[in-house]
Amino acid sequence: MEDQELKELVSEASHALARLDTRRLEELALCCRSLNRELAPAGFRKRVDLARQSREAAEEMAVFARVMEATRANLDVMRRLHELRTGQLEYGQAQPRHWADAESGHGNH
């Protein structure tokens, strides 16, 4: 990670989010936390370099923000969908029934 440019890191985060690679995203979050800690005591050259990297990563950040936005919209859809389906399970009339249900009530063996 030491040699990785910031824009590559942002780009990787976008791809991980697209693939819903939670583990990689959590690793990247840890990585960012560590980077943030290193920032304060960093020397001038390091800070200047990081400033350059930040400017260069602006476009990737815009993409990442758009992927986040799309993910949030997808998450909303999935939440509504889940609520709908769990609602149907509890109150619906025409759900398929399973062996256990069918046999436990009326089985004659």
Next chain:
Amino acid sequence: MGTISSAFDLISGALNADQSALSIVANNVANANTPGYTEETPNWQENDPVQINGVQYGDGVTETGATSLRDTVLSARLDQQQQMASASSARLTALDSVQALFTPDSGSSSSTAGDIGNDLTGFFSSFTSLEAEPTNASLREEVLTSASTLAGDISNAAASLNTQRSALDEEASGVTSQVNALTSSIAQLNQQIQSTSPNADAGTLEDQRQEDLSQLSQLIGINQVKTENNGLSVTTTSGQLLVSENSSFQLTSGSVSGVTHFFVGTADITSQLTSGGGELGGYLTARDQDIPSALSSLDQLAYGISASVNQLNNTGTDMDGNTGTAANLLYIFNEPTQVAGSALAMSVTMTDPNQIAAAGAGLGTGDNSNAVAMAKLASESLMQPIATTAFSVSQNLNASSPSATSSLEVYDTLGNSYNAAVTYTNQGGSTWDYSISVPDVLTANTSVSGSVSYRFGTGETVNQGTNLTITGNLAGGGTGTITAPTVTSGEAVGTAGPPSTGYVAALDAQIAAAGITGVSVSNTGGVLTISGATGTAGSVIADPAASANATGTLTFNASGALVSPAANVAGITFSGLSDGASALNLDWNLHSTGSAGNITETAAASLQSGASQTGTAGVTNGPTPTGFFSNFVSTLGATVSGVQAENTAQNASVTQLQTQNNALSEVNLNDEASAMSTLERSYQAASQVFTMLNTIMESALNLGTETTVS
């Protein structure tokens, strides 16, 4: 039912059910790689209990079919995201080609569109070189060579853009048959589904329909509406019906103004499809918006350079001691008559380097003042056209009607449209008052001391009053304002003299009487120009409200012929306003063809699009030629970058939804909850990454400068 047989029935029923379930599982396995196949789950139906000796026994279960694990909400969301991703992909491909055109090719020895920026610098620098030695033949030759390079690159760029536009048009046209095949298929599947499975999932048939919908979504933007008995209607995103139950409505295409338009029945739905999404939306956006926008910028650049350079060169003195005249125009470039098409038509017409007018007007050939002026164009605002839009009004006037109104749309050079209205009021008999009203878009730019010009009708015959307010500095201090004298019908514009004549003389006299100094009036070729001497000596402003309206009276004889004004109303022109945005030329004609009191114009309404404008060159407070080109290239780059970001995000969204869709097909609600949990955790982790990256970047940018280090 006997006891034993009942028991057998029960057992065999259970076995059969199990066997059916196994078949469904086998079907799922067999179709694991079939595109669009949705995994099925068996439906178990509890059988009616049986009575044996008065005791009720359960009768086991029967497998009653399969339910596909589809979810229409998720599928619709997936389709929606796919159509957006397809649109941005198609548009991005087209934009990449446009951008590549304007990217310098360092490996190429020949000049291309990517070199236009350097060409501009080279061209104006050639005049700078000529300043030092205005009679040097090789330096003169260099001016023409660099002009040819510049014109060639701009013209080739325009030609390439047109080629790209044609290719997109073909691509778009080719989508029609694919759309029709899919909508026909969906209509057929609707019929099959409704007849075979009106109340339950139709399994494979629904899979096929979903697959068709998915493909259709990639082509065009659609909405899906579930109807009764498992039916489905499909419309474009703007509501045009494509499939209704078992009927499909064919998309057709035809050429309109040289480009392919799309119809359902007689309705032109091209613009709906453009904004709707899908591949077709992407193609059309690039064809109708992105490429025309790039062409328009190139046209403005070519027009501005050609017009300004030609104008200056034509007023200087060439090596042979000549100054440009109507018979001997000293134009370096092909003179553009309108903005549209200027880039494609840009070329160098001058073949003799001696015709380069390096010397100022009336000065010796060794003078360099005009070369200096032409070199200075590099740092001056790019010349922009000032439109003179002509149109005709068609209106029946009937004596039994108290009034009539014509309304029409006119365009300025930049393609902006305005509504103009002509109102006729019957004054009794065959006399009508008329009033022309155009929107007040002609506000003079008072921050610039300059000229306001009015062009009068052909033959310099002034037909109607033009209310004009002139404000200028008074000799004794302060400012004075006059209202220009009313122009009488048939009055000549006159000349500036001295002595001035006609309307010019009347204006001069009124300005002088008010004690206003520094304001002069002239007439050149029918264009009356009122100029303020300098910014401090007084500026001239028009009264926009008054100048945008014209009123008068038309009188017809018993046979319907116009008798007053004596000639047809030839028109009133407002042009040359210093904001240069949208001067208008009202040019209408009335002719008698009917009986008394019923006047029909023979001239049909003639609306001109922005592309067919003519105009005269003027200078606006815009960017320099190189600044203009830089803005164009950076705007193009920003557009590409924006579409790229959209495309990446939309593809990511599609990937996520497909992941969710696959997880959903894997069976139960627990797994679904798990899939959703993954989505939620991913989003939360990404939020943390984003927040921290944002903090890091902000800190880095703040700390990356010496002054902010604490």
